[in-house]
Amino acid sequence: MAETPWTRTLDYDYPDMTTVDDDAWAPARKAAVEAQRLRVEEIAATTQPATVDNVLRAFALSGRELDRLQRAFGVVTTADGTESRQQVRAEAAPELAAHADWITLHPGLFARFKQLRERIDSGQEDSTDEQRWFLRQLILTAKVAGADLNDADQQELKGINQQLAQEETAYSRLQVREAAESAVLIESARELTGLSESNISAARAAAQQAGHESGYLLNLTMPAQQPLLASLTHRETRRKVHQASVCRGSLAGEDGRTTRQIGAHIAVLRAKKAGLLGYENFMESVLPLRTAPSRDAVESMLRQIAAGAAVRAQKEAQRIAEHMGHDPEPWDVTFGLEQVRRSQRTDEPSADLPLDEALDRLFNAARRTYGITVVERHDLPGYVSGARSFEVFDGEALTPGSGLGLFLLDVYTRSTKSGGAWMNGFSVPSSLMGSKAVVTNNMNVSPPAEGEQTVLTKGEQRTLFHEFGHALHALLAEAEFPQLSGTAVPRDNVEFPSQVNEVFQELFRDPVPAGAVPSEEQLWGKGTSTAEHVAAVVIDIAWHTLSPDEAEGAAQDPQGFEERVMADWGLDLPLVPPRYHGGCFKHIFASAGYAAGYYSYLWAEVLAEDSNEWFREVLTDEDALAERGAHFRRELLSRGNTRDPLESFRAVLGRDPNSEPLLRTLVPEVMPSSQ
Template sequence: MSNPLLDDWTTRFDLPPFDAIEDAHFEPAVETALAEARAAVERIAEDAAAPTFANTIEALESAGRRLDRVLGVFFNLAGADSNPERQRLQRVFSPMLSAYSSDVYMNEPLFQRIETVWQARDTLDLTPEQARLLLVTRRAFVRAGAELRGPARDRLRQVVERLSALGVEFTQNLLADERDWHMTLSEADLEGLPGFVVEAARAAGASLDAGGPAVTLSRSLIVPFLQFSPRRDLREQAWRAWTARGAGGGATDNRDIAREILALREERADLLGYDSFAAYKLETQMARTPEAVRDLLMQVWEPAREQAEADATRLSAMMHADGVNAELEPWDWRYYSEKRRQEEHDLDEAALKPYLQLDRMIDAAFACAHRLFGLEVAPIDVPLYHPDIRAFEVTRQGRHVGVFFGDYFARPSKRSGAWCSAFRSQGKLGGEERPVVVNVCNFAKPPEGRPALLSYDDARTLFHEFGHALHQLLSDVTYPSLSGTSVARDFVELPSQLFEHWLELPEVLAEFATHAETGEPMPRDMLDRMLAASTYDMGFQTVEYLGSALVDLEFHAGEAPEDPMAFQQEVLDGIGMPKPIAMRHATPHFAHVFAGDGYSAGYYSYMWSEVMDADAFEAFREGDGPFDTNLAARLEAEILSVGGTVEADVAYTAFRGRMPGPEALLKGRGLAPAA
């Protein structure tokens, strides 16, 4: 029986044939591709010829190509459009893939071949990229336990396989909690809400068959509700549900899972000879050590907390003036902060949002990419995995650069948040392959026939994720495992956060921030007020982020806690977390850290990268302006195109001439001391 996942793809741009793929195809395809990959690895390990870069390192790079292709389709769909069968398959595939990974990395004959090539590296006349691939490959094997023997090796395999299963369980529990909760509103409950929130609540209620308007746990709906609802009781109910994800008791409670994950990570680090999991994880990052991370975060924490506490005093006074004789609580902050923003900046989000249409913000991101890098983005008609997806071909001077998918709207089958992923990474090994990249967001879907309207934060998210996409699309390396965003975790956010700065340009907003009904550009005074408010409430935003980043760091920098929730509170008390502000991501729903290894001991990465993005944009200001094409060409040449072929600090220094300090970050967040 033909399986489209295993057949040669004859689609346009060799895209996945989504219209032919069924869930029933995934399991046999993964089994077949996994068997092929195992056989290829065994051929490399048992090769009678002397080890060379070509027959060992390059061969290993190519060993799992079909498996990568099948899994690229499956995991993108499992994250963006899940269903019970795909969730079942995640649970089936997790131990299979973990066992395969362990079998590869703990294959002693294979590692000995890699080690032979490594020891001879200075005599092999390797290109810089080949030398980098050799280093990264050997390092990955060592860090995965290739040098362990006996019971330690067997135990590490068990730990890694268990961690993989727990990550899947954590993710699926969180998705279930986010999917299953909603709060139905009466018509009276809608009073005081702006039209765009009412529309979103009605659309959500209709999609859920809730019997009326509803608030869900989608960030694009619950945050505006917390900003605008005058009903303190309903705000509290919504906030408590939002922050209780993964901690509601019963089958979807993630607290014991988090405890076990932390304990297993500590054991993993100990088996590999590291003082802590953070020391293990940070060894290959720019930061290198937990102490360096803590130093940066605390430099920002003090001015941020000072600002947040001053703001809390102002908001408390506003609440008391409203006749609420109580302490300011987390479910009050956004409501009174929005009122204060309207007072101080004369900025009403309900009046602002019609100027921030999704379609026009997409156009703005594409236009900036064109002016900076010469990219042309045009829609294409191809089969897609969901009706909401948009597809585009990206070209430059008539040459195909890649395919970009935009998956922008929230739905119950999609995990929360926003991310960039690839169905296919760029590479040249065995022939040129151009990337297929997807941005996934969770914006509120408008009623049929109405334009989708964004908040300014939503628009920043769109630019942020397209910055990641540019990192993938502009990649120009030979080896796929080093391409695009395959860089240090605390460097990967640089291109995405840097691209956000182009949304802040008055000339960009003047062209693309046009009213949904009249087509008129945003009035200049409104535009100026919006940009002037860009650092408004930055004390709150920085504190809620840093609370999560510091808890993540301390979770992994020492002995794993017996009670993660008690330890979380201990860390927050120790840094003096303001009572009316909660962590952005509390432990039971901290998917960055517990859904997989990606951002574990690494949530600080956003701020580490922000130090660089603030400094990098200063380079444009110091040059010929934000659309300085010579500087953009250097950014592409030294950072965006090279992927992981060079160390991150080397890449940044090649672009900027030096490494930055946190001064530009503090200035950009409005937290620098007054001159």
Template sequence: MTNPFFEPSPLPYGLPPFADIRDEHYRPAFDRGFEEHLAEIAAIAENPEPATFENTMIPLEKSGQILERVATVFFNKSSSDSSDFTNELEEVMAPLLAAHADAITLNPRLYARITALFETRAELGLDPESVYLVERYHAEFTQAGAGLDDAAKERLREYNQQLAALTTRFEKNLLADTNDLAVVIDDVEELAGLDEGEISAAAEAARERGLEGKYLITLVLPTGHPYLASLSNRAVRERIMTASRSRGSRGGEHDNRQLVLDITRLRAERARLLGFATHAALITSDETAKTPEAVDEMLRRLAPAAARNAHAEQADLQALVGDEYSVAAWDWAFLTEKVRKAKYDVDTAEMRPYFEAERVLHDGVFWAATQVYGITFTERTDLVAYHPEARVFEVRDSDGEPVGLYVYDLYTRDSKRGGAWMNPLISQNSLLGHPVVVVNNLNVPKPAAGSPTLLSYDEVNTLFHEFGHALHGLFARVTYPKFAGTNVFRDFVEFPSQVNEMWMLWPEVLANYARHHLTGEPMPAELVEKVKASSTFNEGFATSEYLTAALLDQAWHRITADDRVTDVAEFEASAIASFGLDNPAVPTRYSSTYFAHTFSGGYDAGYYSYIWSEVLDADTVEWFKENGGMLRANGDRFRQRLLGVGGSKDPLEAFRDFRGRDAEIQPLLDRRGLN
């Protein structure tokens, strides 16, 4: 049987041939991919000719194609449609992939060739993108330890393989415990406050688990749960919150506490080996922030105002219930909606009937992109994705020229990890002639057959956000694979996605998609205005829960190799208290044992990226407003000068090229009510 990973896919846009891929194809493809890639690297490193851009950088960028194909498809599958097979293989492959990466970045001859080009780059007559390619390779190889001696390199390899295994185990534990802790409800009356669609989704989730006649509330990745805003039964709310916060810390085989301690210790030891005081210093050295002190300065600047606002909001909630009970974390969302109703005469749950998922996608998300960028979308039912629920759309420019494929996977399932994300399946670059295919994954509960999928306000916002990442991946037009799509600094990558959120409530866009799923009536204008008027309402809570997680991530990664942490809960509580954000009613968005972003998701010492990028985002939204809003000229400028460059130039330089200056923080402070 021919292995489909051994050759490029013949399908449109290089879409992987999912219909032909079987479990037995993955390991042989990984093995051949490793072998072929190392042979290609050896040919570059051992070339007796002096290093040139053509005999070093070009073949380096072309290398590893089989490995790229199989790894991209496998890790998409392991995150969105996992199985016992993928879980087992991922644990086997994680240290092997780490060792393989080290075999390349720690190759002394290869590093010497890259260094020679770096030192003479101004004399090579290269275009700016090629110069930047040399600079990025040199910076990344140096940071990864290419300049260490042989003994230090061996220790580094051990660290990297151990960390790959530990972070993979953390993710698997979290998925398993999240599934195990789903809350079973026996009586539908306990779900009072949920609408028909939500109750239908809970019944369907229970049925899929063999719990006929019951209702199952599956957990989401953050501490809070969307249903907490609606459920009137306080005991059920408490059960959901308790289950959410106990993930990874209950003892047994899925406990993540020791993994947290081991991961942070190893990261600190590796950072010292690489010449950095802490892991946070190592990570930020090659981001736009540059130092953990710069991150700390910004986050701590925001924390006091956020905490004050949260306490004021809490006082309003307590006044609502009087002496009946003290407001707890599981009460906040429910009572917030009541206060919002009293103060602004608005309840975001009233918007849900106007957010039917298919209309939101086509007449909201897609339509906005058509207006701003001129692109169009056609569903390709002839193309098979990796799961029956994943749908494929062809994207074309206004002149009919192809842009790429967009894969949309909306619903939650036990085999899908929590949260929402975008990842590429094929990344555009002209060197190899690759087109582009990107995926958006969300985790919306699926209602029973025949019932409409109605999205919450937050779910609509998440869809616009993730589609912003997809646009970044679709629009980037670069020469080299290294710069494809969203391959930018971690603390810049959230910027384009956050910008795309602005279209959710933009008047023309909202009028086009927000219609009642039964009557077709548009969302009442007064409801929209009330929501906008309350835009800074509850921002104390929202900012506090985010900042607590961002600062907790920094705290874990600012420990040194000499520090010895032995108790996860104690460290977390102490760190949160030191930020002035230790309010029991405002829990951190992610506690350590289920903080997937930082312990398995690539955001280690980088969760600050969201608000760091939001400074750029808020300033960009102001630019759009100042320049006429939803105009093709504005979209074309943003596409060409920022989205379109991918990672092929310094991101802050790209921002200045678009904006005409550096970003200012005031629009962010205004947006979040932190003046």
């Protein structure tokens, strides 16, 4: 095996990240790239008839060292993105973009893919359903990437891709820096009234860590509405925090540009790339590899939701004003929503839970639904300081090393950590690779004061269930090819299983009856949260449905462009800023992962709410729940992208998705009149 930055591996081939030499990433990457290039050249040069073995399997294995290396680097850099690792990432981005282009646009490799398809179609080569699906995806990906372009156009495309890699890295680095510099320093504890002692202690520790001799530092999370605003009774502090949050995107980097300007230039480059490929805009270029059928289908869903959300958000603002006795400002909304919620349920016990109790619920739900057992492994080192390790078993046979894989959890915020919450992984299940899942979940919870326990809010518990849904998608996967395993589904499908996992929180409280319309109390706050979410989706679509000339024009005034878009959609709500705007929208500008695809969360919610209704029918029946869980696991979770994900959905529910459950839970005002 090639040299790696780590010196030893643990169970399930989990790299021991405590032994990493950060100086080794770059040479290891270069060696892994060269190894894959040699293998791809061999595949392309082979004169033997194309077979599953000498084309598909050979290609799937060609980048095994690079894939393993980049997975590990991605895990530690997002969790602990030190300046040196950020520098490695910046240097690697154009190299990896060029390498990906070299593979995707390799004429000999593309020809071998097409030869294999012809031999399979003519009956000369046997293949499984998964193998045919993998081949289809490879050919489609190559075509969308420009494999059919002439040499001159391919060279231009490669240049654009390298520029994009550089710009996306520049956006990410500046955003991390701005997030740190936007943290709000508060002088006195009196200005933090309403926060828990744990949060205040964490703020004091954050200030000390940042080098402040006194005061309390409030770090910002990614979304515009900061969770701390729900508790802060000091209005001026709320204003400072909110203003710091929404004003992100104004810090100039070393080249004088802000993230807003970098993001706008990224949109210009993507528009040019789409035009070169023969598409009207960037969104049209990525839809062939998504599950949504068309832009019209996405926008039709969005307009229906946006209309109801805007009306409900305005009603919520009026109710907040009545409760507070004055017209709210934007920094009052999160606080006001929480105050009204508490007034509606004065006898409600605290929804907060200690972390270990929340984990017990999480693992208990997975056992009851999918028949798995999760056991903590105190002998395994964390991949970053404070991370915890768990082994996941199928059933109750708990022989170490014989399970489904490892689940690694890093819940605490740190200055070098990316914002938000996410799932990542060191490896995925693959019969071809002989590998199992080693997956991570990452959150940004403030660490407790010394001697105190970590407590998760209701929202953080939901995030815990959500991210573990991604982990289950990987842990329960069954695939030949790692490229199709687990969460390697289209972007607008990947959030579906994680959102389904949120329904199992209801196992520990009164479940929502299947088909029930939520009460006004249950709908409280949905207008605001949905409006800010849809607004971010609309901003993403707006940037990625422009022609090159239109994108150039929008880039002259990125903020003004977004404001006009919000007005056109009826989402220019003074009290409800978009969840993300172009200056702090890492999902779409720090990488291409969610570009023209942030709608994926809502699209996946259509699938998830439909499936949740199906699960709610049996939440109070343990045997029926286990039966449906086994069916969902077998036909959907284990399948990953080994077949069309919509086919997997149909295999579970026996029909196409129905959007009515989602509309009922978000904005019942726009339910079809026939209901």
